[in-house]
Amino acid sequence: MAKPQHPTPMLDELESGPWPSFVTGLKRLANDKDYMVDLMGQLETSYRTRKGYWKGGTVGVFGYGGGVIPRFTELKDEKGAPVFPDAAEFHTLRVQPPAGMHYNTAVLRKMADIWEEHGSGLIAFHGQSGDIMFQGAKTNKVQDAFDALNELGFDLGGAGPAVRTSMSCVGASRCEQSCYDESRAHRQVLNNFLDDIHRPALPYKFKFKFSGCPNDCMNSIQRSDMAVIGTWRDNMRTDEGLARKWFAKHGMNELVNDVIARCPTKTILLKEIKDVATGPKISSVAISDTHALEIDNSNCVRCMHCVNVMTGALAKGVDTGASILIGGKRTLKIGDLMGTVIVPFMPLKTDEDYDALVELGQKVIDFFAENALEHERTGEMIERIGLVNFLEGIGIDIDANMVATPRTNPYVRADGWDDEVARINAKKQAA
Amino acid sequence: MAQRTPIESGVPDNKPYMHPTMLKNYGNWRYHDRPRPGVLHHVSHSGDEIWTVRAGTQRQMDVYTIRKLCDIGDTFADGHVRFTIRSNIEFMVADEKKVAPLIEALSSNGFPVGGTGNSVSMIAHTQGWLHCDIPGTDASGAVKALMDDLYEEFIKEDMPNRVHLSTSCCEINCGGQADIAIIVQHTKPPKINHDLVANACERPAVVARCPVAAIRPALVNGKPSLEIDEKKCMCCGACYPPCPPMQINDPEYTKLAIWVGGKNSNARSKPTFMKMVASGIPNNPPRWPEVSAIVKKILYTYKEDARSWERVSDWVERIGWPRFFEKCDLPFTKYLIDDWRGSRASLNASTHIRF
Numbered sequence: 120m121a122k123p124q125h126p127t128p129m130l131d132e133l134e135s136g137p138w139p140s141f142v143t144g145l146k147r148l149a150n151d152k153d154y155m156v157d158l159m160g161q162l163e164t165s166y167r168t169r170k171g172y173w174k175g176g177t178v179g180v181f182g183y184g185g186g187v188i189p190r191f192t193e194l195k196d197e198k199g200a201p202v203f204p205d206a207a208e209f210h211t212l213r214v215q216p217p218a219g220m221h222y223n224t225a226v227l228r229k230m231a232d233i234w235e236e237h238g239s240g241l242i243a244f245h246g247q248s249g250d251i252m253f254q255g256a257k258t259n260k261v262q263d264a265f266d267a268l269n270e271l272g273f274d275l276g277g278a279g280p281a282v283r284t285s286m287s288c289v290g291a292s293r294c295e296q297s298c299y300d301e302s303r304a305h306r307q308v309l310n311n312f313l314d315d316i317h318r319p320a321l322p323y324k325f326k327f328k329f330s331g332c333p334n335d336c337m338n339s340i341q342r343s344d345m346a347v348i349g350t351w352r353d354n355m356r357t358d359e360g361l362a363r364k365w366f367a368k369h370g371m372n373e374l375v376n377d378v379i380a381r382c383p384t385k386t387i388l389l390k391e392i393k394d395v396a397t398g399p400k401i402s403s404v405a406i407s408d409t410h411a412l413e414i415d416n417s418n419c420v421r422c423m424h425c426v427n428v429m430t431g432a433l434a435k436g437v438d439t440g441a442s443i444l445i446g447g448k449r450t451l452k453i454g455d456l457m458g459t460v461i462v463p464f465m466p467l468k469t470d471e472d473y474d475a476l477v478e479l480g481q482k483v484i485d486f487f488a489e490n491a492l493e494h495e496r497t498g499e500m501i502e503r504i505g506l507v508n509f510l511e512g513i514g515i516d517i518d519a520n521m522v523a524t525p526r527t528n529p530y531v532r533a534d535g536w537d538d539e540v541a542r543i544n545a546k547k548q549a550a
Numbered sequence: 551m552a553q554r555t556p557i558e559s560g561v562p563d564n565k566p567y568m569h570p571t572m573l574k575n576y577g578n579w580r581y582h583d584r585p586r587p588g589v590l591h592h593v594s595h596s597g598d599e600i601w602t603v604r605a606g607t608q609r610q611m612d613v614y615t616i617r618k619l620c621d622i623g624d625t626f627a628d629g630h631v632r633f634t635i636r637s638n639i640e641f642m643v644a645d646e647k648k649v650a651p652l653i654e655a656l657s658s659n660g661f662p663v664g665g666t667g668n669s670v671s672m673i674a675h676t677q678g679w680l681h682c683d684i685p686g687t688d689a690s691g692a693v694k695a696l697m698d699d700l701y702e703e704f705i706k707e708d709m710p711n712r713v714h715l716s717t718s719c720c721e722i723n724c725g726g727q728a729d730i731a732i733i734v735q736h737t738k739p740p741k742i743n744h745d746l747v748a749n750a751c752e753r754p755a756v757v758a759r760c761p762v763a764a765i766r767p768a769l770v771n772g773k774p775s776l777e778i779d780e781k782k783c784m785c786c787g788a789c790y791p792p793c794p795p796m797q798i799n800d801p802e803y804t805k806l807a808i809w810v811g812g813k814n815s816n817a818r819s820k821p822t823f824m825k826m827v828a829s830g831i832p833n834n835p836p837r838w839p840e841v842s843a844i845v846k847k848i849l850y851t852y853k854e855d856a857r858s859w860e861r862v863s864d865w866v867e868r869i870g871w872p873r874f875f876e877k878c879d880l881p882f883t884k885y886l887i888d889d890w891r892g893s894r895a896s897l898n899a900s901t902h903i904r905f
Contacts, residue, residue, distance in 0.1 A: 129836040133691050136698030139660055141690045144612030165679035165688065166835040169801035173683045174794060181553040190681060211681060217564035220633040224620035226567060227631070231613040231620075240613040244633045247676060247724045254610065254681055266554050274559045285561070286635065291577040292568055293592055293600065293642075300577065302564055310560035317558065333816035337635060340821050341727045341814050348816075361581060377859050381818050424817040428859065431581020431593075449723045451788050452761050454890055455823050494759065 121153045125160040125203075129167060148240045155239055157203035158255065161194055164202070178210050178258050180265045184318040186213050186275025187261055208257045209239070213250035213276035214268055215309070218287045218302035218329075220245065229271055237264035248326065249286035250276040274313075280494075281319035282312040282484070287329035288336040290349075296426060297331035298349025298439040299467035304476060305329045308347075311477045315484065322491035322500075325484060332435065333423045339447070339458065344497040345483055346444040346458040347476065349467075353436035354416040355426070357404035362432035366406035374406065378425050386418040387425055404432065440466040441476075445483065445509075446498025456498035461510065463520040482513040516546075569630040569642040571600045587707045588663035589649060601649050602640050603627070605661040606672050606697070606704055609637040610680065610690055618659060626652040636672040636714070638665045664705035667712065670849070671704065673697060674716040676724040684791050685719035686734035686804040687833045692717050695837035696732075696845060703849070710856035710865070713849065714812075721786050727812030727824055729862040730848055732841055735807035735829050736785040739778050740796035747775040751793035759788050806831040808844050810874075811863035822863045828880050844880070851878045870904045 124146070133142040145162075149155040161172055178189035188211040194202045201207040230251070234242055239255025246252045251273075256264050265275065276284030285308070288294070290301035308327055315321060328339030331349040339346030366374060379387055392411045395403045400417040412433075414425075426433045443465060444458030462479070466472050483497070490512065491500040501509045510517060565573060575594035582592040590602040608615070619639060623631050626648060627641040634640060639661075641652055653663050665671040673696060676682065678689035696715070703709065716725035717732040725731060747753070753776055757765050764782035768775055776789075776796070787798040798804075808831070812824030827848075831840050848862075855877060856865035866874045875882045888896045 130691075132836045133694050136694070137660075137662065137701040138694055138697035139606065139608040139615070139662075140694060141608040141610045142694075144608060144610070144615050147614050148612045162680055162688075166691070169687075169804070169833055169835065170799060171679050171682060171685040173681065175683045180556065182556045188681075190683065209681065215561050216633075217562045217567055219564055219568075221564045221567040221569075221572075222631055222633075223567045224623045224629045224631065227616055228620050231616045235613045241610055242613070242616065243610045244607070244637060244639075245635075247674065247726060262554075265556070269557055269559070272559060272562050274557070274562070288635075289632065291579075292564075292572040293579060293602070295579040295581050295592070297577060297579070306561040306563070313558045313560045316560070317556075335814045335816060335821070338726055338814040340816075341812070341823070358581075373858075376857070381859060383818055420816075422816045422818060424859070427817060430583070434581075449726070451722055451786070452759065454892070457821060457823070493755065 121149060121151055121156050124149050124156050125163060127159055127163040130159065130163050145241070152240065153205040154255070154257075155206070155241075157206035158209060158239065160203040161192060161206055164194060173209065178261055180262050180275070182317075183275055184320075185278040185281050186317065187211070187265075188213065188278060189258075206255075209255045210258065210261055212238075212253040212256065212261065212264060212268070213246065213248075213278060213284060214253060214273050215276045215284050216245055216249055216251050216286075218305040219289050219292055220249075220286075221292070226271065230268070230273075233264060233267040233271070237267065245286075248276070248284045250284045275317065277316045277319070277324070279319040280321045280323045281317075281325070282309070282315040282321070283324050283326045284316075285309050285327045285329065286337050288331050290329075290331035294331060295431065296334065296349075296423065296435060298351055298435055299331065299347075299441055300473075301329045301331045301349070303473060304347055304441075304467065307473050308477050308480050311481065312484065321484070321488050323494050323496055325487060325497065327480065333421050333442075334427065340444055341447050341455075341457060342449065343447050343458065344445065344487075345480060346447060347441045348444065349439065350421045350442050350464065351436035351439045352464055353438035354400065355402045355414055355419065355436055356434040357402055357412075358432050358434065359404050362404045362406045362412070362429065365429050365432050378428050379412075381424050383422050383424070384418050384420055386415045388413045438466075440464055440468070440472070443479065446496070446501050448496045448498050452494075453499050453502060456496075456502070458498070459506070460518075460521045461515055463518055479513075486512045567630065569600065569628060569644070571598055571644045572630075572642065574598065575600075584667050584707070585649075587669060587705060588653070588666055590666060599644070599646070601643050601646055603643070603649060603652050603656065603663060604634070604638050604640050604665045605656045605663050606665055607637055607639055607661065608690070608694065609672075609675065619661070622652070622655045622659065626655045634665070634671075636665070636674055638672050662701060662705050664707075667707040668709040669704055669707045670700050670709060670713040670715065674714070674725050674728065676717065676719050678719045682719060683794075684787070684799075686736065686787075686799045687719050687806065688835060689717050689719050689725070691836055692732065692838045692841065695839075696842050699842050699846060700849070709853055711859050711861045713852075713862070715845070721788075727814060729810065729812060729824075730845055731809040731812060731824055732845065733807050733809060734833075735805050736787050736798050736800070736803065737805050737830070738800060738803040739780045739783040739785055740787070740790060740798040741800075742776065742778070743795040743797070744770040744773055744775040746795035747793065748773055750795050751776070756789050756793045756796070759792055761786060761788060765789055801833075804833050805829060806833055806838070806841055808841070808848070810848060811866055813861050813863045815861075818859075818864060819867065826886055827875070827878075829885060847880075848878050873904060
């Protein structure tokens, strides 16, 4: 039994309603731990005063420079003593999840036991970078908690100017749209950068994210410095049985309005079966005895819409891999940046393909480490130096797929034009 | 005492945790359907099938909640679970007969089954007052309050397309891009405690952090400190993390803003960033009713007006921004016209105007 709980009239209001209540959870923990009684006292104070009361500091585990987020209370009385002394320290351990966030109940129970013993008993699955966040441990318990989690097979994630914890989608383990082995890519790439994860020494954070198809369920284009997004080069596959079944259930209005009219490049057509074209870049599938869909794959941008609507009837091809986009991030400092294409297609099938992905990540990070300013993300660095300088730095040839449009201003010194054309032509001839 | 050297194992192998049917059919899935909201049914090229039951959680879970979910997983499922990026838990079963009892067990223990397809899924959120060192508001509380209101939309699939929500407790926006996002918007420059700056802050780094170059070194009361050109300052709070004596949070002047139309998927249109559509909303714990009211107004206008498969961004693209503000009953103010770098690209350079 813990000490009596502080009155928490504001937090109490978050116990009603149908959605699971974190306050009810905090109270259960506070039944047994003075630590959580005082944590609730501080949180209630924040609700009342509308102010936060945590400050950072330096807490870590032996051998690592990051991965623990230190929190010390700033809510103090006039003598400088913590108002809620039992919760004066409330550090978080960021722990890397398995790719795809798969667990079994046995390992979750062990995590719960470890955190009940050494920490607050509060765990978030998961933080916005993908870490399992073991929230709330005192300074003298951090090492014990980490040792136990580490013995269980888990390791700390990134914090500060480091390679950060990554996320990958459910992908090949349960999704028909998976275009590469996301789990493998996630694990192989991240585990190549363990030193950069555990010992922050980069100009700023660097995030990888792995999505198996252009639906990008991991939100990699907007929030990772290097986004690995699955795609395919060959023709879309079709399944007549599933296509007919879909049409029988959904009808012509939905086929026209929801599938054909929504194709961004108008590359999918409805035709009478007798008029369907054939050719090396054409996919087609009958949806009834009279009509078929015809897709010109050469003008398909792999947006996924029709594949999402008619799952299985239309499907990705078999020559699969990923597009690599660099430089995504949110606002601070220069404004939002999407990741942009630096590799339109990279096959991801063989051991060598995955090694090449790791190697690309290494080149990008090496260049970032050498050239970015302090607290500058990769996308901001590229904005400052220009994409061409970045590409030359990492040894990648330019490609028209890297731009939305060519330049719209004449402010470029182009006296190297002829040499550049000659170089491109020579390269074409050699290939 | 000798220190234990860490085992630098990094990302753990997920194979030991994966459901055996997923492991067996890895990379060989053929299609899926959704028998009912909250349930996915995947079929492999091998003919194997797997059912996934998805349930909402409070994300910050106490060990008792975790053990309860494990009990349900052991009794009613096959002992394997995974989490989605939006903190929903998924139980996988290889036998369709297990689906109904599993749903019953989750529901009767207070875990809403849903979050699939055209539903409003759980809100991606941040730490807030519970754990962050720079929060302008709380996250878990605002999310709990809003999900209470949107419970029916989580357990049903009645939206035109999926709806992703996020909340963020400062303008760094850790909650991320979403169809509708709630983000702190500070409205006054930081208040500087000049006694503490010299010892707590690396001043050149703080100066460099400001997006509008409004901060400069200064000697205040004989102490090295920093000063702010308050005419330039747009109150983003970027200086606060590297220099805590530059307090940006304020019980009254820290407000909330609503953003719409973020989409990370490439489906149909290219991915989009969200746009600010409302601000000046009071930071009003414990349930933030003013925020919920605006989010619900936008959400239900979208539900009513959008066509099937339109995400919020697709819908606004079709009807245009003037009509969005009209239909959602939101004032279009001068603060919503961009004046940051590249802003001309956001102006209407055409005579495409709807009357």
